[in-house]
Amino acid sequence: MLTEAPPSLPYVSEGRRGASDRRPAAGYWTRLLPLLALLACVTRIPSFAVPLWNPDEGYLAVQARMLAHGGQLYETVVDRKPPLVPWLYEAAFAVFGSGSLTPLRVCAVAAQLTSAVLLASIARRRWGDTAGRTAGVLCLLLSVGLNPEDAQAATFEVFILPWTVAAVWCADRRRWALCGIAIAGAFLAKQTGAAVAVPVAWAMWRCGAGGRDVVRCAAGVAGPVLAAALATDPAGFLFWTVTGSGAYASFTGSELHVLARGLTNTAILAVACAGILPPVVRVLRIARTGCGELWLWLASSAGAVLVGFHFFGHYFLQLVPPLALLGTAALQILPRDRLVTAVLTSLCCCGLFLAWGMLAPRPELGHAQRVAQALRAHAAAREPVLVWGMHPETYWLADRAPASRYLTAGLLTNYSGGRDGPQVGEKYAVDGAWRTFRREFADGPPAVVVDDSRGRAYGVERTRSLRRMLVGYEAVGNVDGAVVYVRRN
Known part of the structure; x- marks a missing residue:
């Protein structure tokens, strides 16, 4: 059960009701967790409708089978990705068999639910109970706001999210060693997950973290990464995850095609965020809400989308948590009717994307x-x-x-x-x-x-x-x- 410690940083607004009006933590989470769990399951229903969503899922499934038959990661089984998600697929196949991706779909539901719960905890600690509920719900509603083959697939970006949100959650509470471990987990899910280190660094500077805190965080990052390298092949790990993708991470070739894809996916996500973008633009540009690290989180996530100049839709999933928190920050200042309108709009948009996932041909x-x-x-x-x-x-x-x-x-x-x-x-x-x-x-x-x-x-x-x-x-x-x-x- 999550507990709520006093805020580690000063915030200008405590929300519509204020911190003093909170219910006991146990009662709050007892009511909220079932709601978020149900919403996480509903928003992932299309993921169970087809056997496979995109080539990334296929790549991971084949890798897992090769690993199960004696393959060695970064030697006889290779990809430009870190090992965490291939290991997850291998473990799921070892327990449930390799003929279906349903166990991985369940893991994706759990990952989205974890992200939503952590976001709710962050928002509640800053702005009160209503903000916590809003952030958790918005995270799940926005998470399906892409082409279904990007949003519903159980691939790398889905498993980045709980680690990145956990890093921000830990930084908010000055738990620097755990924060470093969360950053490492995000990196080991996919390299771009390390972008969350930017808002973490800002939080450390803002709260005046000392040298020991920096060392704890750095050790938390280095430990899991070194362990993963040693568990595979250190030279191969370095080559395949860092140094061996120079030609791939290039803008040269089909620039117009790639740019059109980037603009299209941006527009699709903007549709999903139609309920929160107007409040964010209207309120946060004129009000001080103590959201500097959230803007940095959004900016660093946008940088992660740009890395490699491919702009695939699933890259945009990293934008969802900071967008949900920024939307919550804006809505907690506005009258309640604006909050209701934003959530209902997001709910309607979510319904459109779920229908797309269920009905679109593959x-x-x-x-x-x-x-x-x-x-x-x-x-x-x-x-x-x-x-x-x-x-x-x-x-x-x-x-x-x-x-x-x-x-x-x-x-x-x-x-x-x-x-x-x-x-x-x-x-x-x-x-x-x-x-x-x-x-x-x-x-x-x-x-x-x-x-x-x-x-x-x-x-x-x-x-x-x-x-x-x-x-x-x-x-x-x-x-x-x-x-x-x-x-x-």
């Missing part, structure tokens, strides 16, 4: 399922296969092992998210990837190869090394433009 999932069916038809259960494309979920849907540690063509060509400009090709691959890929292909040639490029910049016709490797294969079919090759006897 053509790429259907394509991956048909390609998976072709793989099952042409390869035996224990034969490795290769899908040359950007849909690693095909391996999981087909229940066939990948012939390579490189689960997408992106790692071998730098193609990602529609980038089809000058920085796509073999020479832009991850360092050493083609040498390793050729060795894997020679040591265990796949029974079936599917060219799922469908005319994109990384196609076989533009990839000389892969064309040479397919000399011993012949085309036997076509699935929605994906060419199926089988090895000649």
Whole structure:
């Protein structure tokens, strides 16, 4: 049960009712927790409606299976992400089996609920009971305000959120060692989670934290990160999570396409925030509410969205907690009717996004399922296969092992998210990837190869090394433009 300590920092406003009008903590949370739990479940209903939402879920599912069969992270199982979420998938598969992502969907519900509860605690401590309820509810309503394949998937950004909110919660209470651990957890979920260190640093400066406090926080960050590096391969951990993504994190190539995606996702999130943006703009620009670190949190999260210049929709999830708190800060100053209007507007917008998630077609999932069916038809259960494309979920849907540690063509060509400009090709691959890929292909040639490029910049016709490797294969079919090759006897 959460307890409420006295505020560590001075705040100008205590909210509409004030701190002295609070109910006992036990009664408050007994009423609020069931409401937030129900709302968390309702807002995640679409996530259970389809077997898989996006390629990131597929990548994680395939990684988890490879790890379960003896693979080593950052050696024979690779990705540009830290290990926490792959380990979570591996653990869920070990307990519940690898045939369904439902256990991970439940974990995502728990992650969203944890974020909402911590936000409610932060807001209540600053502005009173009503503000606490408002922040928790807004967090859950806004969390689905993106394309459903971004908002409903159980991927990295969803599991960043509870760690980042926990870091702010701990900083608000001057629990610096725990704050550092929370920052480390956010980083180990995804590198951009470390952006929460910016508002934490501001909070430390504002409250006059001493050298020992800084050391405690730094130790809290360093301990889990070093432990994760030692539990995998330290050199591989450093390469795959920090130093090996220079070409990927570039704006060069398809600038207009990427910029349009960024503007589109910004507009979608703005629709979800329609209930709180007017109060935030109207009130917080003229009123002092002690929200400097919240604005820094929002700014650092926006910087995390910009990193890499890809602007995928799920990146925008990091904006939700600071937006919910800023909206709460604005609404607790205004009359109650403005609060009711904002929450009802957010509720209506949430309903629209839930309907979108339940009703929108998923053509790429259907394509991956048909390609998976072709793989099952042409390869035996224990034969490795290769899908040359950007849909690693095909391996999981087909229940066939990948012939390579490189689960997408992106790692071998730098193609990602529609980038089809000058920085796509073999020479832009991850360092050493083609040498390793050729060795894997020679040591265990796949029974079936599917060219799922469908005319994109990384196609076989533009990839000389892969064309040479397919000399011993012949085309036997076509699935929605994906060419199926089988090895000649």
